[in-house]
Structures are given as structure tokens and as C-alpha cells.
Amino acid sequence: MSRAELVSRKRYEVLFAALGLLALAIAVLTFLTLFVDMAVKGLPRLDLDFFTSFPSRRAANAGILSAWVGSTLVMLVTALFAVPLGVASGIYLEEYAPKNWMTDLIEINITNLAGVPSIVYGLLALGLFVYQFGLGQSILTAGLTLALLILPVVIVATREAIRSIPQIIREGSYALGATRWQTVRYHILPYSSPGILTGIIIGMARAIGETAPIITIGALTFIAFLPPAPVSAAPPFLSFEWLTSPFTVMPIQMFNWTSRPEAAFQANAAAAGFVLVFMTLAMNGLAIWLRYRLRRNIRW
Amino acid sequence: MSEHASKQYDLDLGSIRSRVLAMGGLVESQIRRALDALATGDVALSDEVVAADHRVNAMEVALDGDCSQLIVRRQPAAGDLRMIFAITKTVTDLERIGDEAQKIARMAKNIQERGGGTLARPMVEVRHTAEAAISMLRRTLDAFARLDVDTAREVIRDDAAVDTEFRSVLRQLITFMMEDPRTISTALDIVWVAKAIERIGDHAKNMAEYVIYIVEGTDVRHTQIP
Amino acid sequence: MSAPETMINELVTKAEVRDLSFYYGDFRALHGIGMPVHERRVTALIGPSGCGKSTFLRCFNRMHDLYPGNRYEGQIVLHPENTDLLAREVDPIEVRMRIGMVFQKPNPFPKTVFENVAYGLRVRGEGSRRVIEDKVEQALHDAALWEEVKDRLRQPAYNLSGGQQQRLCIARALATDPELLLFDEPTSALDPIATASIEELMHDLKQRVTILIVTHNMQQAARVSDFTAYMYLGQLIEFGVTDDLFIKPKMKQTEDYITGRFG
Numbered sequence: 020m021s022r023a024e025l026v027s028r029k030r031y032e033v034l035f036a037a038l039g040l041l042a043l044a045i046a047v048l049t050f051l052t053l054f055v056d057m058a059v060k061g062l063p064r065l066d067l068d069f070f071t072s073f074p075s076r077r078a079a080n081a082g083i084l085s086a087w088v089g090s091t092l093v094m095l096v097t098a099l100f101a102v103p104l105g106v107a108s109g110i111y112l113e114e115y116a117p118k119n120w121m122t123d124l125i126e127i128n129i130t131n132l133a134g135v136p137s138i139v140y141g142l143l144a145l146g147l148f149v150y151q152f153g154l155g156q157s158i159l160t161a162g163l164t165l166a167l168l169i170l171p172v173v174i175v176a177t178r179e180a181i182r183s184i185p186q187i188i189r190e191g192s193y194a195l196g197a198t199r200w201q202t203v204r205y206h207i208l209p210y211s212s213p214g215i216l217t218g219i220i221i222g223m224a225r226a227i228g229e230t231a232p233i234i235t236i237g238a239l240t241f242i243a244f245l246p247p248a249p250v251s252a253a254p255p256f257l258s259f260e261w262l263t264s265p266f267t268v269m270p271i272q273m274f275n276w277t278s279r280p281e282a283a284f285q286a287n288a289a290a291a292g293f294v295l296v297f298m299t300l301a302m303n304g305l306a307i308w309l310r311y312r313l314r315r316n317i318r319w
Numbered sequence: 320m321s322e323h324a325s326k327q328y329d330l331d332l333g334s335i336r337s338r339v340l341a342m343g344g345l346v347e348s349q350i351r352r353a354l355d356a357l358a359t360g361d362v363a364l365s366d367e368v369v370a371a372d373h374r375v376n377a378m379e380v381a382l383d384g385d386c387s388q389l390i391v392r393r394q395p396a397a398g399d400l401r402m403i404f405a406i407t408k409t410v411t412d413l414e415r416i417g418d419e420a421q422k423i424a425r426m427a428k429n430i431q432e433r434g435g436g437t438l439a440r441p442m443v444e445v446r447h448t449a450e451a452a453i454s455m456l457r458r459t460l461d462a463f464a465r466l467d468v469d470t471a472r473e474v475i476r477d478d479a480a481v482d483t484e485f486r487s488v489l490r491q492l493i494t495f496m497m498e499d500p501r502t503i504s505t506a507l508d509i510v511w512v513a514k515a516i517e518r519i520g521d522h523a524k525n526m527a528e529y530v531i532y533i534v535e536g537t538d539v540r541h542t543q544i545p
Numbered sequence: 546m547s548a549p550e551t552m553i554n555e556l557v558t559k560a561e562v563r564d565l566s567f568y569y570g571d572f573r574a575l576h577g578i579g580m581p582v583h584e585r586r587v588t589a590l591i592g593p594s595g596c597g598k599s600t601f602l603r604c605f606n607r608m609h610d611l612y613p614g615n616r617y618e619g620q621i622v623l624h625p626e627n628t629d630l631l632a633r634e635v636d637p638i639e640v641r642m643r644i645g646m647v648f649q650k651p652n653p654f655p656k657t658v659f660e661n662v663a664y665g666l667r668v669r670g671e672g673s674r675r676v677i678e679d680k681v682e683q684a685l686h687d688a689a690l691w692e693e694v695k696d697r698l699r700q701p702a703y704n705l706s707g708g709q710q711q712r713l714c715i716a717r718a719l720a721t722d723p724e725l726l727l728f729d730e731p732t733s734a735l736d737p738i739a740t741a742s743i744e745e746l747m748h749d750l751k752q753r754v755t756i757l758i759v760t761h762n763m764q765q766a767a768r769v770s771d772f773t774a775y776m777y778l779g780q781l782i783e784f785g786v787t788d789d790l791f792i793k794p795k796m797k798q799t800e801d802y803i804t805g806r807f808g
Binding site: 074096117118185187188189190191194195196197210316317318 | 606608613638639641642644645648650652655656664666667668669672683703714717718721782
């Protein structure tokens, strides 16, 4: 009797495993198909010229130079604002804030912010940064907008990483006479950095593909020049003009090309898409590798 | 005494205590039978008592082994520790009492083989001293069973009387020996009997001192009882 | 085995607990505890689970201050300066700089062996590399760990065995020359051999440091301590010389606990 029960129980197990595998296969295959399709259409276009040319009305000459430079600079600004703000907020909320209803309220709101549609951030940025602060339709504005967008991600990642530190490590630090700041500096930050870094990179990987808010604040779609270089031979050696310069980013360049009828531009778009996906995957890979390296010493 | 959280502990300890009392009972019967052999001249009885001493020894070995086991298993503390400690010492004293009973039986046999006939007057006192010693033994076992310090203190005090009686018997026997040298061999045998009885009293006193140690935690050996 | 009388003549009080009560919010966890802690002796706190012995221990280094809603009443006076450790004016950080703690589960930091032991010195602002190295080596010697780790100082502390990790935590606490060392069930997570080595260590350490140890293992208390305090439901039931308390306890409650009776 029990042998028959065992057989029927195992049958359900096999069934569920098969269903799970099927679901996974569908998801992976879908992505693979898109990716391969993009690669097939776009790979022929990938050559050095593609990376070093500006967009042009002639598909064969068009390139993503201004787009990927713009994306890189915007990401730089994003990181510059999102990281310190996000990490500091996370540390404050976990280690310093008193555990009362107000802190709970803040916590709920931050988690909710992660779900706000990105175009809403674009509208906010338009009203606040572009018009109110007068920052213009610039790299600075784009960076600030995306920083706001990924701030909840960074804060949550920081908090989760900090929460995973066992209380007994904190107590060990305090028991030796350390102040709260010393504990944060020598223990909390170092041990949560793998998690924080992972969160930052994942946030950035998301930001690099955001299109709606960038369009809203007015990134131009046809940019045939690069923003001014930040370093120059003549004094002062550092310049911040690039922050206020007009710009474009990869997703917008792709959008621009896909809206043109010529097949050649579709190929360009596919190539750019391939580059974008590759960049995203590379960033995620970096996050995984960094996490592995930094977690080696941690045993909890 | 309230119960341990472990029922097995209570059973083990209880078993040890009741076997101590059984050993006491065996030893007491050995003394009586040895004295009977002395009085009646029954050689077969003497031989039985001598042979039965191996049972007393076996009980000592078994009880010591069980006490060791209890120490290993339970790491007794406080009252339990004092109890086990006192039991191992009590068992030693009981085994010695058994040896003294055996000696009395041997002396009885010696006297009989020499031709019988004990000395009447000293024997009366010897008998009286023996009763006192047996009473001490019985009361100290009782005090152990009930953990009664008052009875234990009585027993300790009564040892002095047994010692005094022994010295009196000794003087009588010396007088006999001086008056009639032919009685010397028998008289000496009776001296050994009296000595054995005096030693039985000492051992009973020791056991009473252990009872006080168990209950009150004070070691009253080698002190004066007020 | 030393005779208790001579021991008592040499006793110096390191700390005095006076009518200490402690509240977790509204819940009163400790009720009016009063007892001495003698210098360069080991004092053990024993009692059933939930009796408050760990709570009591953590009052000494103000660990409860780390969490909201806790309140102390009474005093713990540290000698020779007569400071009340629990006074509001006294900074808990200062208290923890004089009183060290070793925890139940070994909790080395995910750093190198050297950095673990040096941490206490670093937070004090000790800058001289020479001083730090000397003190680290001394502390590792005192914790009977130097021989085993002297070639592994720059390796992660997590590579050490459980017993070694706990000795590392002891070295870490010793590096700052504490006046009082608190041990919170230090061997309950260790195997018998590691336990024995820690107990042996305590015997050596007590010549220099006063030790207060919480243990749920009565035999350990009987082995390592000079004085024992029995606690039950937040109250101090009996305090005395360890040998006396374990052979002839004064209170029936103490006797019931150490003989395994709850009648």
C-alpha cells in the first residue's frame, strides 16, 4: 500500500519539476530569441567606425559615439549622486534612526518609491531641475533624475546588506569600547559593501536603459557632437562645462533609429541594442564577481 | 528529602541506602551468632560465622562499586555528595565490624578446642558489654535510615561507656590470670573477644559521626560532643 | 586546594553591586541584587534558564544601553575610584573600555587574526604600530594562542577552529588591559577539549584580571570559580565561596538546584 503512495507522490514531484523547467525554458528561450535576432541583424554593423562615428542621415555612416559617451557621462553623474546619498541614508536608517513610527513610515515610502513609473520621475525632473533650478536639458539634469530613480534601490540594498550583519558582531565591536561611528566605519560598511555594491550596479544597470525620463527632460535625439571634455591641456585643467551640455543616450539613439523606415537603420538599432544589452550584462556580471570576491571572508 | 528531577537517580540512591541497611543487619546477626557460639560452645556455628564473612566482604565491594558509578553518572553535590561520601565510609566500618564478629567466632572455637569451659564471672560482663555494643550498632543504623542526628549523638556519647566496661573486663581477667595461671590461655581468648566488642562500639560511633556529617555538613570526627 | 580562611584575608573588592534592579520596559528582570566581586578571583553566576544571570552580567558593561527601553536602578560601584558604572553621567563607552566581554558564540570579526586583536587598540586611537604589535603579541600569549597563530597573523580569523576562535576573542578583550572580564557562557558552543583549554586559561588569567562568568554548567562553576552566586527569577538567592556552596549550601533553593531537585 505504502509503495503505491510513494509512487504517486513521486509522480507529483516529477510533474512539478517538469512544469518549473517548462516555465524557465519559456523565459530563457524568449530572451535568447530576441537577443539572437538582434545579434543577427546588428552584428554585421559592429565595427570600429560604428563606435567612433556620430549619427548621420546616411545609415551606413551612422554611429553611436555621442550616444555611448552621453550614456557614460550620465551614468557618472548618476553614480556620483545616488551612491553617497543612498548609502548614507541606508546607514542612517539602520544604525542611527530610532525605531519609531516615523522611521517605519519613511521605510514604507522608500520601498514604494521603487515602484513609481519612471516617467513620473521625468516629469518631476522637468519641473524641478529643468525649470525651477534652471539646470537646463543637460547631462546634470539627466544624472540627477536617474539618481532619484535608483535611490530607493540603493537604499534598500544598503539596508538589506546591513541587516544581514549579525548583531553579535556589532556587540563585539561595542564591547571593546568603540563608538557608533567607529563600528560603522570598521565593521558595518566593510561587511555590507558587497551587498551595497551589488545594489549600486544593479541600479545602474537599470538606469542605463531608462528612456522615458530622459526624453521627458529633453534629451535630444540627433546629437552630432560630443559634450566638452572634462580635462583640458590649458588651465584650469578641470572643466565642468560638460555637465550643462546637451546630450543623448543609447536608448534614445536606438529609439530614433527604429522610428526610421529604412532597413539599414533597423540594423543600426539592432547593433546599438546589442551593445546596450551587452553593457547591461557586463555590469551585472561585474556585480556578481565583485560580490563573490568581497564576500569571501564573510561567514554568515 | 524531595525527589530528584531524574527518577533513576532516586532509585539508584535508594537502592544503595537500603543495601547499606541490609549489610548492617547481616553484620548484626553475625555478632549475635558469634556470641551464641561462644556461650554454647557450638563449633559448627563458629565455622558458619567465619565462612559467612565472605558475604559481608562481597557486599562491601558491590556497594563501593555502585557508589563509584553514582559519582561518575551524577556528579553529586551538597547533601547528595555528603551522603555518598558518608556511605562509602560507613560501608568500610561495617565490613570491619564483620571482621570483629569473625574474630569472636574464632576465639569461641579456640576455647572449645582447648577443652571448653569459659570463665563465668567475666563472661557476664562481656555479655553485657556486647549487648551495649549491639545496641549502639542498631541505633546508629536507625539514625542513618532516618537521618536522625539526636540518636546519632546519643550513640557517640555511649561509646565512652563501652570503653569503660572493656577496661573493667580487662582488669577482671588480669586478676584471674594472676590468681590461676592455668586459666591464662582461655582468659587471653576472652580478652580478644572483649577487644573485638570494644572495636565494634568504635565503629558504630564512627558511623554515627557520618550521619551528623550528612545532615549538618559538619565533620565531627575527633572532636568532643557536648 | 587552599584553605578558605587565608583566601578571605587577602580579598580585595573590585566591584560592589548595590541593590541592583533592571527593567526591560515594564518588565522587572532583576530584583535588588547585592553582592561583591572580588579582585583577581573568578566569580560564577549560576541558575536555571531565564533567571537573569546574563541580564545581570550585561549590566556591568552597559550593554543594555545599546537597545531602547531599558532602565537600571541601583549601583555597580567600581573600585578603587568608587565610580558608579550605572550613573547617567558615566559614558558607557568609558565603561566598556575598562571592562571586557567574551560572548557565548565565538564572534571573531571577518578580518585577519592580527586585526581582530588590534581592534580594541585602534578604536582607542593607538597609532604606534610598534605598540600595537607588542600588545597583540602579549595578548595572544596571555590567551595561550600565540604558538598556534604566530605564523598566521595575517590570515582570516575564520580559518581558526572553534576553540581557537574563542581564545582569539579572549585575546581581543585582553589586548586593552581590562580590569574586569565578563564571560557569557564562553564554552557552551565548544567541544570538551576546547572547553578544558579555556577553563585552564581562566585559571591563569585570574592572576591578572578579575573574572565574572555566567555558566549553565554547574560542574564548570565548581571547577573554575572561587565564588559562586545562585540566581533564580531575577533574584540573588545565595552567594558564597564555591566549595562551601557546592558542599554545604545555606539555602534550600540552592541545594535543590545543584542536586537536580525541583520539589
